[in-house]
Amino acid sequence: MATASVRTLCAFSRPFFPLLSCRWGNFCNLVPRTHLRGSGRAYGTGGTGFRPRLWVGVPLRGGGRALRCAFLVGGGLGLCYTLRSSFQRQLAEQKCDEQNNQLKLTLYQYKTCPFCSKVRAFLDYHGLPYEIVEVNPIMRQEIKWSEYRKVPVVVLNGTVQINDSSVIISALKTYLISREKTISQIIVCYPELRSKNEKGKEVIEYSNKYWLMLTENESENLYPEKDSRKEEMKWRQWADDWLVHLISPNVYRTPSEALASFDYIVHEGKFGFLEGIFAKYMGASAMYFISKRLKYRHNLQDDVRQDLYKAVNQWVSAIGKKRKFMGGSQPNLADLAVYGVLRVMEGLQAFEDMMENTKVKTWYQSMEKAIQLHEGKM
Incomplete structure (x- = not known):
């Protein structure tokens, strides 16, 4: 019974989390193409010229872009899994309350x-x-x-x-x-x-x-x-x-x-x-x-x-x-x-x-x- 419920919830949640069904090669298309050279604004940070220390020692060309892309993709995956788990739990609790009511x-x-x-x-x-x-x-x-x-x-x-x-x-x-x-x-x-x-x-x-x-x-x-x-x-x-x-x-x-x-x-x-x-x-x-x-x-x-x-x-x-x-x-x-x-x-x-x-x-x-x-x- 519990297994069937989880399967139903997973199937129901797919339309809300299309990112999870994307292939690896498509993720780069979802990441904003932000240039971090010179005095440009760093992605996701504060004002002009501000750059997080995470990027200080990272090359800004070639492999650096791929690394940043992987970092953002990993964060996005984690967020999606967290949201999906929360959604499943809330839906299960709501279903339980409805049954009891x-x-x-x-x-x-x-x-x-x-x-x-x-x-x-x-x-x-x-x-x-x-x-x-x-x-x-x-x-x-x-x-x-x-x-x-x-x-x-x-x-x-x-x-x-x-x-x-x-x-x-x-x-x-x-x-x-x-x-x-x-x-x-x-x-x-x-x-x-x-x-x-x-x-x-x-x-x-x-x-x-x-x-x-x-x-x-x-x-x-x-x-x-x-x-x-x-x-x-x-x-x-x-x-x-x-x-x-x-x-x-x-x-x-x-x-x-x-x-x-x-x-x-x-x-x-x-x-x-x-x-x-x-x-x-x-x-x-x-x-x-x-x-x-x-x-x-x-x-x-x-x-x-x-x-x-x-x-x-x-x-x-x-x-x-x-x-x-x-x-x-x-x-x-x-x-x-x-x-x-x-x-x-x-x-x-x-x-x-x-x-x-x-x-x-x-x-x-x-x-x-x-x-x-x-x-x-x-």
Whole structure:
């Protein structure tokens, strides 16, 4: 794909740079016949009689003229190549921006939802423009059109719906790398599976959701290191299956923390005045007790902070001392997933305690910077 693009650009640029197709014998005809004898004006210099030192020791007849001609030709070639390279780069960047702008993305979310935060981290890192629709968590009128009643949901160009945070990220990443496939062609590779849990409630899952649908060459370019693809998938799943379940028990650990958490949720979410008051006090009380049940369900310690610290330090140890991110010099999808989950605790006591009692701070700040600067823009 990249090779074809370069060929197209080179073919397109030829009419703008006819000098490159000239033969050597024709170059002299393009050089002004300027005479440098006596007190005449030197070519490309200042006033009468001024001559650059470059020409002082050079004979002004015969071979000197050829040398000057070669010098000017070389400079002209260099300028042409520079201009052509700049033109190609600008055209490629413009083409990339146009392709990205064709993605009209609408994200239906709860701002404080860790799964929604994962998707925002991905979109922001890759510099993809998107519109946010904040969903009222009580009435959910904003997604009444959808049979799938959870968030996040992404709608592409007003027609294609993608559900589940990991499917959204995998499908969009595949699209960014493999432009020959449409989103509709990609999402069929993540089929929906319906089943019932032990309580008889219907559960929806998606196959292959941590897998990118790439060709062998695309995979080798994206994952040059051995086992880096497996590592990314492992930690993306870890973020969904383990890390995310540590958030609620930690942010609702005590009555005061539960109240502070719901104060933040109401402030950032979409609530009416009475809904906000109800959600803040009743929600905080309910989640305080629910968090206790979650602690036992997931076999957490009495001090749930210790489980959070252990998990975060486990993540930092997996990155190691030689890598800035798990993806190396740039974040991969596992980095974005873990960052997105942890970010929802910002401003709360659990986040401050995590920063103070684990080794995650350097990585977290590097992630924050990479996302703010859209360093993954393709």
